[in-house]
Amino acid sequence: MSTPTLPIADTRQVARAAGRLIAADRRAAAAILLLNVLAAVAALGAPYLLGRIIDAVTGPRAAARIDLLAGAVLLCALAQTLLARWALLLGYRFGERTAARIRIGFLSRALSLPASVIERVPPGDLAARGTTDVDAIAGTLRDVLPGAFVAGIHLVFLLAAVLVLDPLLGLSGLLGLFGIVITGRWYLRRARNAYLEEGAANSELAEELAATAAGARTIEAFRLHRSRLAVGRAAIARTRRSRLATLRLRSVYFPVAEGSYNIPVVLVLLIGGLLYRGDRITLGTVVAAALYLRQLIGPMDTILIWLEQLQSSSASFARVEGLAAVPAAPATATAAPGSDRIEVKGVRYAYPGGPDVLHDVDLTVQPGERLAIVGLSGAGKSTLGRLLAGVDRPHTGAVTVGGVAVAELPPDLLRRQVVLVTQEHHVFRETVRDNLMVPASDDRLAEALRTVGADWARDLDTDLGEHPLTGAQAQQLALARVLLADPHTVILDEATALLDPRAARVAERALAAVLHNRTVIAIAHRLQTAHDADRIAVMDAGRIIELGTHDDLITHGGPYAKLWRQWHG
Numbered sequence: 218m219s220t221p222t223l224p225i226a227d228t229r230q231v232a233r234a235a236g237r238l239i240a241a242d243r244r245a246a247a248a249i250l251l252l253n254v255l256a257a258v259a260a261l262g263a264p265y266l267l268g269r270i271i272d273a274v275t276g277p278r279a280a281a282r283i284d285l286l287a288g289a290v291l292l293c294a295l296a297q298t299l300l301a302r303w304a305l306l307l308g309y310r311f312g313e314r315t316a317a318r319i320r321i322g323f324l325s326r327a328l329s330l331p332a333s334v335i336e337r338v339p340p341g342d343l344a345a346r347g348t349t350d351v352d353a354i355a356g357t358l359r360d361v362l363p364g365a366f367v368a369g370i371h372l373v374f375l376l377a378a379v380l381v382l383d384p385l386l387g388l389s390g391l392l393g394l395f396g397i398v399i400t401g402r403w404y405l406r407r408a409r410n411a412y413l414e415e416g417a418a419n420s421e422l423a424e425e426l427a428a429t430a431a432g433a434r435t436i437e438a439f440r441l442h443r444s445r446l447a448v449g450r451a452a453i454a455r456t457r458r459s460r461l462a463t464l465r466l467r468s469v470y471f472p473v474a475e476g477s478y479n480i481p482v483v484l485v486l487l488i489g490g491l492l493y494r495g496d497r498i499t500l501g502t503v504v505a506a507a508l509y510l511r512q513l514i515g516p517m518d519t520i521l522i523w524l525e526q527l528q529s530s531s532a533s534f535a536r537v538e539g540l541a542a543v544p545a546a547p548a549t550a551t552a553a554p555g556s557d558r559i560e561v562k563g564v565r566y567a568y569p570g571g572p573d574v575l576h577d578v579d580l581t582v583q584p585g586e587r588l589a590i591v592g593l594s595g596a597g598k599s600t601l602g603r604l605l606a607g608v609d610r611p612h613t614g615a616v617t618v619g620g621v622a623v624a625e626l627p628p629d630l631l632r633r634q635v636v637l638v639t640q641e642h643h644v645f646r647e648t649v650r651d652n653l654m655v656p657a658s659d660d661r662l663a664e665a666l667r668t669v670g671a672d673w674a675r676d677l678d679t680d681l682g683e684h685p686l687t688g689a690q691a692q693q694l695a696l697a698r699v700l701l702a703d704p705h706t707v708i709l710d711e712a713t714a715l716l717d718p719r720a721a722r723v724a725e726r727a728l729a730a731v732l733h734n735r736t737v738i739a740i741a742h743r744l745q746t747a748h749d750a751d752r753i754a755v756m757d758a759g760r761i762i763e764l765g766t767h768d769d770l771i772t773h774g775g776p777y778a779k780l781w782r783q784w785h786g
């Protein structure tokens with residue numbers, strides 16, 4: 218089981234992020250607040266006026282006053298409805314715009330994550346944050362937050378109104394709310410972690426299912442059905458446990474909170490009755506206070522129902538915002554490296570959870586040099602290639618270009634320094650232009666395609682989703698990307714290994730055009746490649762055991778000379 222390694226934002230970071238989102242649309246936020254306040258003030262009118270109607274019944278010219286007061290009740294209700302609707306409408310629009318901002322922010326953060334982070338992060342986690350979590354936040358912003366906001370403001374005004382009406386009655390009403398506050402706190406304290414665990418369990422399930430689906434062939438070949446089923450079941454069990462935990466929280470919180478609604482009203486009627494009997498207040502005031510507290514039920518219900526969603530989507534927001542906490546490239550890395558020299562110093566490296574596969578590797582690659590790395594299978598050649606290309610970072614020592622750690626370079630800067638070319642080329646279901654992924658003029662794109670011999674790509678608008686490429690064509694596209702990125706160093710790892718001989722010849726020709734005037738580090742699978750290089754590094758069991766020109770190494774008569782003799786029979 219892999220544990221998610223992407224961070225989760227803490228409460229403070231979430232609050233700050235929310236603040237930034239509100240500030241980004243501050244006019245709308247201010248308008249929504251103002252309309253809500255006006256709607257809440259209008260809502261206070263009716264209970265107060267009803268209280269005055271009751272007091273007017275026994276006074277002089279009762280009928281005329283009651284008519285007037287009833288008309289005012291109607292006006293207040295109408296104003297409240299209109300203002301609240303308007304506030305809701307603005308709230309929905311605000312929610313949609315904010316959801317779009319969150320989506321865009323997530324996407325751009327995900328795209329600028331350092332390659333070394335993407336390589337280590339379970340893909341399911343990143344996908345779940347970008348889909349389930351972002352959708353949950355968007356849903357909340359659209360459907361819940363505007364209503365919850367209206368309810369929140371209404372609630373505050375109602376409480377203030379009871380206190381103003383009669384402080385003693387107000388205090389007894391507030392006292393009656395204690396039950397709800399205590400259960401609310403109990404729930405909130407547990408809910409964040411419970412919903413975070415639910416989110417993590419969902420991510421793990423998505424990840425395990427994706428891994429099983431992606432590895433279907435391997436699973437079949439090695440008869441891993443049982444172990445994959447066990448992994449899937451464990452992930453389902455964790456999801457189930459986490460969902461049951463949140464369900465348990467809800468099943469305690471909701472009934473208790475709902476039962477507590479009536480306590481403030483009961484208290485106010487009891488104490489109000491006593492005060493009225495002692496002639497301390499009018500009957501109308503007691504009725505108005507009771508009505509205010511009765512009115513609390515509406516907004517409290519709204520908040521209660523949505524508290525759960527607010528909680529779970531704030532957990533989602535914490536996961537989405539967590540991406541911002543991925544350590545950014547240090548300040549030095551944002552400046553272009555001083556020179557093109559690549560240096561490997563005291564590098565040790567282990568794959569997650571495994572033993573060291575590189576031990577104390579030291580190597581300096583001079584600008585313009587052609588270096589070949591040779592060695593038996595498993596010697597660590599590809600691993601060293603990945604570190605040189607900044608795909609991953611060593612756990613000890615450093616791989617630097619011009620004195621700057623390669624893995625710390627932001628993607629756009631890294632692309633201009635070092636590019637790794639392997640046999641895996643992803644072709645997106647988009648046009649040729651989009652697949653080249655570099656914003657450049659059509660002329661430059663066409664020239665790059667011509668240089669690598671991609672005659673099939675005359676029309677940059679050809680949709681590669683509808684016209685799939687052959688392996689050799691995909692390779693040409695990848696090489697055109699390298700040309701456009703124009704790095705000073707290219708690392709080749711089995712770049713043409715999977716192609717058939719004819720396609721490989723075409724690719725070799727394209728490759729020659731791409732490598733012209735660049736530093737080349739070739740992970741050599743054929744010793745002929747090594748023979749043509751300026752220097753050769755021989756690797757064995759994670760160490761560089763020999764380094765020199767072909768002739769030097771042959772004269773030296775060490776492991777390389779032995780390999781060479783074996784190869785030549």
Ligand SMILES: Nc1ncnc2c1ncn2[C@@H]1O[C@H](COP(=O)(O)OP(=O)(O)OP(=O)(O)O)[C@@H](O)[C@H]1O
Pocket residue numbers: 568571574592593594595596597598599600601
């Ligand atoms: N993704 C991975 N996870 C864990 N261990 C790995 C991973 N990739 C490689 N290794 C291990 O790291 C060591 C070095 O592998 P590496 O692929 O770098 O060797 P190589 O010299 O390139 O071999 P080959 O020529 O077969 O590609 C090996 O022991 C290998 O099993």
